[in-house]
Amino acid sequence: MKTAILFVVMLLVLVIPHEWGHMTVARWCGVKIKEFSVGMGPLIFKKQKGDTQYSLRLLPLGGFCAMEGEEESIDSPTSYSSKTNPQKIAILLAGVTMNIIIAVLAVTVSLCISGVVTNSLDSVVAGSPAEKAGLRAGDTIIAINGEKTGTWERVVEEISSYKEGETLEITYRRGNETGTASVVPEYSEETKSYMIGIAASVSRDFLKCARLGPVTTWELNKALIEGFKMIFTGHVGRDDVAGPVGLVKIVDTAADYGIAPYLMLLAIVSLNLAIFNLIPIPGLDGGKIFFILLKIISGGRINDEMEYKATVVGMIVLLTLFALITFNDVMNLFG
Numbered sequence: 001m002k003t004a005i006l007f008v009v010m011l012l013v014l015v016i017p018h019e020w021g022h023m024t025v026a027r028w029c030g031v032k033i034k035e036f037s038v039g040m041g042p043l044i045f046k047k048q049k050g051d052t053q054y055s056l057r058l059l060p061l062g063g064f065c066a067m068e069g070e071e072e073s074i075d076s077p078t079s080y081s082s083k084t085n086p087q088k089i090a091i092l093l094a095g096v097t098m099n100i101i102i103a104v105l106a107v108t109v110s111l112c113i114s115g116v117v118t119n120s121l122d123s124v125v126a127g128s129p130a131e132k133a134g135l136r137a138g139d140t141i142i143a144i145n146g147e148k149t150g151t152w153e154r155v156v157e158e159i160s161s162y163k164e165g166e167t168l169e170i171t172y173r174r175g176n177e178t179g180t181a182s183v184v185p186e187y188s189e190e191t192k193s194y195m196i197g198i199a200a201s202v203s204r205d206f207l208k209c210a211r212l213g214p215v216t217t218w219e220l221n222k223a224l225i226e227g228f229k230m231i232f233t234g235h236v237g238r239d240d241v242a243g244p245v246g247l248v249k250i251v252d253t254a255a256d257y258g259i260a261p262y263l264m265l266l267a268i269v270s271l272n273l274a275i276f277n278l279i280p281i282p283g284l285d286g287g288k289i290f291f292i293l294l295k296i297i298s299g300g301r302i303n304d305e306m307e308y309k310a311t312v313v314g315m316i317v318l319l320t321l322f323a324l325i326t327f328n329d330v331m332n333l334f335g
Contacts, residue, residue, distance in 0.1 A: 003252040006262065008060045010251060012038070013102065014270050015062040021098035022091055023065045029087040032068040032078040039063060067091075073304055081304075085292050092285045099274035100217075103267040107220070108213030110263035115202035116212055117152040128197020133181035135172060135198065142178070143171040152200045159185060162194045221271050282307070282314025 016038060023033050032051050039057035046055045057063075069079025076082060080091070120140040124131045141149050144158035145168060162168060168183045185194035203209075254265040280290035291307045 003255060006255050007251045010266050010269065011061055012063070013266065014099065014273055017098040017102055018095040018273070019063050019065040021094035021096075022067075025094035026065070026067050026080065026091045029083055029091060030078060031080050031083065031091070032076075033065060034068055035064075035066040037063050037066075085296060088292055089289055092289050095285060096274045096277050099270045099277075103220070103270040103274070104213050104217045106263045106267035106270065107217045108209055110260045110267070111209040111212055111216065112204055112206060113258075113263070114260040115204045116208055117200045118203045118208075119149050119152050119155050120201045120203075121198050122201035123199045125197035125199075128195075129183050129186055130181075130196040130198045133170070133183040133196075134179070135170065135181050135183070135196075136174070139172040139174050141170055141172050145169050155200075159196060160193060168196070217267065217271070220268060221275075224268070224271050224275055281318065282310040282312075283318055284314070287311070287314055 019036065023036055026033060034051070035053045035055055037055040037057055039055075039060050040062055041057050041059040044056045044058055046053050048054075067080045068074060069076065069081035073079075073081040080088065083091075118140075119142070121135065121137050123137050124135050141155050143149055144155065147154070147158055149155045149158060159168065162185050164187075168185065170181045170183055172179055172181065183196050185196045187193070188195045250265065251262070254261045277284050278286040278289075280286045282288075282291070287310075291302065291310070294302045
């Protein structure tokens with residue numbers, strides 16, 4: 001039950017802000033919103049406010065924002081079809097933008113909960129090269145061999161790049177003073193790497209987490225884009241791709257480790273949704289943007305009827321892909 005609730009919450013958090021983004025920018029552009037729905041399927045509750053019907057539907061598996069003139073050309077100043085191309089692109093990009101914002105917020109909160117590893121030392125192993133060189137708990141490593149180390153990752157990178165016979169000149173800050181320690185790392189048979197015997201401290205400072213939130217999100221985004229490239233080039237196997245059914249299992253695993261991993265998973269899925277939506281496949285936001293650009297480039301030779309036919313084909317492709325991924329998820333679920 002817990003997994004089911006967390007899964008539904010994830011879907012709603014991903015889809016509702018996405019559609020809300022479309023609705024907000026559409027209204028700024030003067031487009032009439034016919035319906036904004038939370039959930040899909042049979043209607044449970046509705047309330048009319050102005051020109052918009054706000055609905056609650058039976059299946060909590062997403063939602064939608066129905067704009068006037070979205071599916072067909074309507075000669076009205078309040079229709080989507082009557083808006084300029086830049087306005088249409090802005091409306092379409094609003095959903096993706098909201099998914100990126102959700103990802104940044106989720107990553108930031110996750111970092112605040114789990115803490116951020118810093119370049120300050122929590123402890124120094126007794127008898128280690130670091131202790132012999134004079135490093136102490138509380139010191140902040142600011143440079144190694146002249147290379148600035150503003151993060152723990154940079155500290156690890158510089159130590160990992162050590163070559164036998166060299167000496168690491170570590171610049172550290174202790175209180176208001178700055179010092180330098182000459183450290184010769186020792187090779188660890190256990191880790192198969194050179195180590196100096198230090199452990200990083202963890203910070204839950206909100207400002208630090210807020211600064212690292214967008215940076216971490218961007219790193220996740222780059223990794224996901226590489227993943228999409230591998231899918232299209234055939235470097236990812238069928239069993240490495242998961243859909244909604246597979247996501248339930250992943251949510252269950254993440255939730256077992258706590259709220260921070262769950263939020264990080266939410267961020268990853270939100271970024272996935274943003275990237276996927278930008279793919280120029282008819283039926284997706286990216287496909288609609290692609291056709292707007294085609295119409296501009298072709299000077300009007302690409303018309304709405306062509307776009308409609310391409311959208312139908314695109315939706316068939318997407319539904320077929322969805323069915324295949326779901327089938328694969330079920331097969332993996334039952335071994």
